[in-house]
Structure formats: C-alpha cells, structure tokens
Amino acid sequence: MPIRNIAIGHHHEVTQPDALKAALAEFISTLIFVFAGQGSGMAFSKLTNNGSATPDGLVAAAIAHGFALFVAVSVGANISGGHVNPAVTFGALVGGNITLIRGILYWIAQLLGSTVACLLLKFATNGMTTSAFALSSGVNVWNAVVFEIVMTFGLVYTVYATAVDPKKGNIGIIAPIAIGFIVGANILAGGAFDGASMNPAVSFGPALVSWSWDNHWVYWVGPLIGGGLAALVYDTFFIVCTHEALPTTDY
Template identity: 45%
Template sequence: MGSSALTARFGEAITKKALRSYLAEFISTFFFVLAVIGSAMSSRKMMPGGVAEPGALVVEAVATAFALASAVYIAGSISGGHVNPAVTFSMAIGGRISLPTAIFYWISQILASIIACVILKGTTAGQEVPSFGISEEMTGFGSSILEGVFTFALVYTVYVASSVDPRNSVGGPGLLGQGQELRAIGPIMIGFVAGAGVLASGPLSGGSMNPACAFASALVAGSFRNQAVYWVGPLVGATVAGILYDNVVCVSASQPSADSTALGF
C-alpha cells in the first residue's frame, strides 16, 4: 500500500505538466540569481577600490525586489513561482506539493542558481563572484535567526499574496472579493518584502533568504563559511510561516485541490 502510494507520487512528479513546472522554476530562478548576484558584482565594480559602500546595499535590494517580482510573475501560473528552496520546503511540509515534486523543484532551483553564477564568473573575465557572509559582530546562531525571521516574512507573504492561496486564484472570490487583482499584485508584494529584507539584514547576516542563491554563489566563489546559516534559518522560518498560515490564520485555505498539491499552485 505504501509502496503503491509512493509510486503514484513519483508518477505525478514526471508528467508533462510537472516537467513544465520544473522548467519554469529553472528559468525563473536562473533569472533571479543572475540579477541578484550580477547586481552585487556590478555595484562593487563601480565602487572605489571595489569595496562595497552603502549605495551597493540599495542597488542589491532594488535588484532583488525587481527580479523576484518578475520571476514569480513569469512562473506563477505554471509552477507556482517558488524560486526558492525554502518556499518549496514549506509547501512540502504543509502537504501542498508531494515530496518527489519538491525534490525536483530543488534540483531545478539549485542547478539554475549554479549555472547563473558560473555564467557571471565566465562572462566577466573571472571577476570574483560575491558570496553571502555575516558581519564580525554577528554569531552563526544570531544570523540564522535573522535569516529565518526575514524568510518567514517572505514565505508568509507568498502564502497570502500569491497564487498559492486558492482564494486568490483568477476568477476566485479573493481575500477582498477581488481575486484577480490580488493575484496580479501578489508578485510585486513578494518582491517588496524581499527587498526590505535585504535592506534590513544585508550588512548583518547577508540578506539571502534563499538557500539556492547562497549555495550557488558560495560554490562558485569557493567559500562555504557559515553556509549552514543560509539553510537552517530560512528552512525553519519558511516552515513556521506555512504552518502558521495554514493552521492558524487561514485554516479554510489549507486544503488545496489535487492539482495544486501536485504542482504547487
């Protein structure tokens, strides 16, 4: 019985519709990481001596907000527009997508992030790819908490504002009776929260909120120092956001349809 259910789950994860979702995640994540890491490289290139200045933080926050809003928008109707392993992990824990589907999402997101960083390094004549890091005043534990809190805010916004919430789907009643309008503005709100997170936590914990982006930049840069911060904190924060939303704030929306469970939207 258990083996049969697992086989069925894997069968759902390799359908044509599912494969299109993985491709959509790959494309949107690739664009997001290319813009985020690329903006960091460009801003530092323009700074005297290549040393990051306050202006670089604003550039990176704006790039994060614009890129994430665009990435969620272009993939939202196909894959749910996760663009982040923490979002996918939260969906899997909450039963909105199956474990096999979540694994393929992760593979797509991480592979896209690595390729984006490799392209940036190759096309900029070997210019250093910046990796996320914590400040000297921060501990690994404190940085994990900070990354977790801001990832919580990001993922909670995803649940509320994006197509993840069945009430916000096109043609649905919507939170305020305007489902289509909420769906249209959802990616913008998600981008705003991510940008605010970068502004608030960038100089302290790095402001990643995305394990795939942090891992890929560290891999290409060749430095995995404090890498656990960018996995433990975001995954825990994302899980708490999903559990709180589904079981406390909006219980009625916690049971998605079969289609949404399979493909994450």
C-alpha cells in the first residue's frame, strides 16, 4: 500500500539549504497565487460597487485562479515541486514523495504566503475586505465537504498524472497548465456553492486577515481527504514498480 511509503524524515532536514529554498519557493508561489486570485475577487467587487455575485464574477474568478496557478506552479516546479497547496503536499506525503518534516515546512510557508498576500491586498486596496470562503444559501457543511473532496481529488489526481508519475514522459511539460485548468474548471463547477477552495492555504489567509472562521474546517477536511484519496488511488493502481529484465548471458 502507498501509505507504507510515508517517511517522517530527520529533524536536521529543516536546516538544510535545499529544504529552506524549497520552503521559500512555496511561500513566494502561494503569495503570487493568492494575491491574483483573491485580488481578482476584490477588483470585481470594486467594479460592481459590492454588487451581488454574478456569472461574470464566477468566470472571472475561474480565469484568474487558473492563470495564476499555472504561473505559481511553473515558477516553483524546479525548486520545490510547485505544490502551492497543503492538500497537494499531503497527497505527496501519502505517496511517499516528500517527508513529513519537509511537508510541515511547506505547509508553514504556504500558510504564510497566503496570509502575507491578503495583508498586502488589504493595504494596497486601502482596507478592502479579503473575503473568507463561505457556503452559499441552501448549501450545508456536508454538501460543501463533498464538493471539496471531489474537486481536490481531481486536482491532486491531475498533479500525480502530469507531474509525479515517473511514466509521465513529455506530458510533464504541460503539468502546470493542466493543473491550472482543472482548478479553473472546478471553480466554474463549485464556486457558486462553496467558493471552490481546494486549498486550505487559500482559505486560511482571507479567514485570518478578515477574522472570519465560519465553517472554516470544511476547507481543511474536504481538501485533505480529497488529496489523500487521489494519492492512494493513483499510487495504488497506476504507479507500479517495474523490474528490468536481467541481461542474457551466453555460456
């Protein structure tokens, strides 16, 4: 089972230069992503004088998040793997592709990146609210949990198929854009119901800066379950150990 691949790592890992550089890359990538994504929503509110949500706003959010994630993953890929999401990091941990120690570094960096992005937005917009994720009318917490599980499953499954799988070949070139596309598509599907987070860091920054924690646990439980399930499924059924045949010997 893939879960047997989980590695704790060594505490000295937190002082290794490559681990610290990777954490810094995650901080910067998450800041870029959240600043553009959250900022697009704030810009739409300003343009509509805080009008009600519209289909145009949903499409704008999907495009902004898809484009920003494509860039954020691309710029971090060669340094940290371009996770930009605690659920992706958790999926990588479940599949044995990152140690727990390094994963915790990533989680801290991602949460800090999101928080700093929201603080910068609040300052740059002269105090506009960084809106926390919330459930729409008629949507209960369990509806939202299922949405977040399924959407994050699709995201992390895409990460495994295009970036993690050793058999990915040339498909790895399009990994960042594929990851951006699935997030944009999921926002179009789930944004009207629960905001379509798929990313605990994306939810954490706005909640902290606006100090709004209603149903915040949904945006942790759903993505972490979805990310872990995607890693288990892909690693179990599609990443198989192949053994090269021994060379034949003439006697």
